Ligand SMILES: [Ca+2]
């Protein structure tokens with residue numbers, strides 16, 4: 001079946017819905033720019049980044065799993081850039097927090113007035129406990145459930161944050177090399193600003209994921225994600241109650257656990273979803289501006305399934321994706337998520353303009 005965060009929104013209970021619109025406050029610490037460290041190899045790519053060449057991206061769906069919003073497929077002229085070879089890790093994010101004292105969205109009390117801007121105007125204010133800092137945590141169900149209602153497996157968890165990704169009793173010991181999760185869009189942007197980088201545009205992300213292969217379904221080509229050697233961290237078994245872990249990981253995997261694509265990028269498919277800079281416009285590909293060179297995406301978001309929301313793009317799928325649910329590991333797969341939302345399968349990586 002198809003699934004997306006549009007459906008996600010449509011069917012969520014009120015309590016869970018609230019968590020998707022966690023308000024932000026205005027006391028985010030000021031950030032500072034670090035000097036980049038360049039290597040002499042890889043076309044002067046900064047350390048930990050790969051050179052992504054210029055070219056013509058054929059952007060959009062490649063097979064019958066593609067959603068309506070992946071069409072029409074269209075050409076976009078891309079400039080060269082550098083991209084992080086992995087998702088940003090806990091160790092990297094910790095360095096940022098150490099340097100800036102940054103407080104992530106999931107660690108802040110929820111600003112009800114801000115949240116109300118993304119909800120139907122007559123929504124009543126909930127109890128204070130609902131507005132305590134926290135985030136959504138994936139919780140396997142004991143039995144099969146309807147895949148139309150993500151509230152069946154996403155549980156609002158007070159105290160969950162990047163430091164406590166699955167709730168207050170979980171931590172980061174031994175997880176330096178895992179991608180940071182429970183990251184809202186503004187958290188990702190704050191990190192990117194500090195690192196002297198930026199979030200990729202949606203077109204840049206797809207161009208990089210394709211790794212120089214044209215019109216292929218996955219970063220490695222067209223062999224099914226379910227066949228051959230494990231190629232990515234996703235969900236094998238019966239979602240969301242029986243994870244067979246054939247790829248070796250029930251949850252987040254250390255970065256570089258699976259082979260890179262031909263640009264040297266790891267985990268573009270699966271592991272954690274990755275924020276992009278673009279707004280999510282469900283109909284964007286049918287607009288002329290989508291075909292402009294180096295498009296930075298639409299001016300505003302539009303999702304017919306969630307009319308009150310302004311969503312940002314996430315790409316690449318996560319350890320929770322499979323063909324029965326979202327096939328998020330496809331190069332062309334698009335999803336939207338509200339910028340204030342963190343989940344324990346959402347992270348990011350950064351890019352930088354090439355010289
Ligand atoms: Ca897995």
Ligand SMILES: [Ca+2]
Nearest residue numbers: 267270272316
């Ligand atoms: Ca990923």
